[in-house]
Amino acid sequence: MFGTLLTIIGTASSIAFGIYAVFVHKNSKKKVSLYFQRNSCFCLFSNEVKRLNIDFNYNKKPLSNSLILLNAEIVNNGQFDIDKNRIYQPLSINSNKNYKWLETTIIRSPNGASTKIEIEDDNNVLVRWDLLKRNESIEIESLAEVIESDKGYSEREKAIDFFHGLSFDFRITDLNTIKKDNIYQESIKRTNRRRNMYWVIASIFLITGITLILIPQMSTIFKVPKFVYNIDSENKKKFVEIIPTLSKDSLVIKNEIDSEIRLSTKEFNNSHGINKIKIHVHEKTESKLAFIFSGAAYTLISAFFIWSAWKQTKTIKQLRTQKFPVNN
Numbered sequence: 001m002f003g004t005l006l007t008i009i010g011t012a013s014s015i016a017f018g019i020y021a022v023f024v025h026k027n028s029k030k031k032v033s034l035y036f037q038r039n040s041c042f043c044l045f046s047n048e049v050k051r052l053n054i055d056f057n058y059n060k061k062p063l064s065n066s067l068i069l070l071n072a073e074i075v076n077n078g079q080f081d082i083d084k085n086r087i088y089q090p091l092s093i094n095s096n097k098n099y100k101w102l103e104t105t106i107i108r109s110p111n112g113a114s115t116k117i118e119i120e121d122d123n124n125v126l127v128r129w130d131l132l133k134r135n136e137s138i139e140i141e142s143l144a145e146v147i148e149s150d151k152g153y154s155e156r157e158k159a160i161d162f163f164h165g166l167s168f169d170f171r172i173t174d175l176n177t178i179k180k181d182n183i184y185q186e187s188i189k190r191t192n193r194r195r196n197m198y199w200v201i202a203s204i205f206l207i208t209g210i211t212l213i214l215i216p217q218m219s220t221i222f223k224v225p226k227f228v229y230n231i232d233s234e235n236k237k238k239f240v241e242i243i244p245t246l247s248k249d250s251l252v253i254k255n256e257i258d259s260e261i262r263l264s265t266k267e268f269n270n271s272h273g274i275n276k277i278k279i280h281v282h283e284k285t286e287s288k289l290a291f292i293f294s295g296a297a298y299t300l301i302s303a304f305f306i307w308s309a310w311k312q313t314k315t316i317k318q319l320r321t322q323k324f325p326v327n328n
Helices: 002-028 047-051 155-164 185-217 265-271 288-321
Strands: 034-043 056-058 061-063 067-076 087-094 099-108 115-121 124-129 137-146 167-172 178-180 223-233 236-243 250-254 260-264 273-283
Touching (some): 124 137
Antiparallel strands (some): 034 067, 067 137, 087 124, 236 250, 250 260
């Protein structure tokens, strides 16, 4: 029974995780999908430059604000190619009002593809292509000026705030959103997925462990009464084991060579005379300690995953309360 129980638990766990894996796979693979991958994003000037009154010029014009250099890739991570027949409005990369696009260029594109990038206004950059095949990407590099505000951000915080504030406008068939290497949201989503997975595993192991520990306490499962009769048959005394059955008109006995024989009540009464009844209670062969030990092991494993889930919950809280979380 012990082996059967563990087999059932293992099969149920495999089915559950299999369904979960299929669900995650189906939701992670979209037919038409674009991903905006950040390679680098940082400020070119630090506050020390301003403190030392060092002057910089851009296009022969003096600069008093910091600049942000963005290197990123537009990746087709879907299952289908995205050609011009799908595009009704080109991709627009939008910054918030605290930043101004100064220049942008395409530094790498697929071989044979026709690509173009241009600044439409201070806060919008348009990207065009004729064909972007599956797993292909367009790498861009852009320079933006930080418009001074009263937020008092550090240089690092300005770069994070700039990338975090980027948004996209487009009209592309079967494409609803563009995922971004978002320093804030993506960190929370990944951490939350890990936490949920840990809770599922912990629950399965905890329920299994408690069940295995409690099973030995259910004495009716481990103790089955076996009635052994001292009977007199043909003037010879011998012991016969009577096996309980659901029938009122028949019973099963075991003879000296341990063979089972089914007899009707009438046949038994005619061939056997009962001198004395002895009732023995025999426990099944499975060891209680084996169940308790296995249950304790499952429970300890579940405790580890509960601790891991708690750590992920703590990380999510830190990310949500942290003003400028770092991508993990």
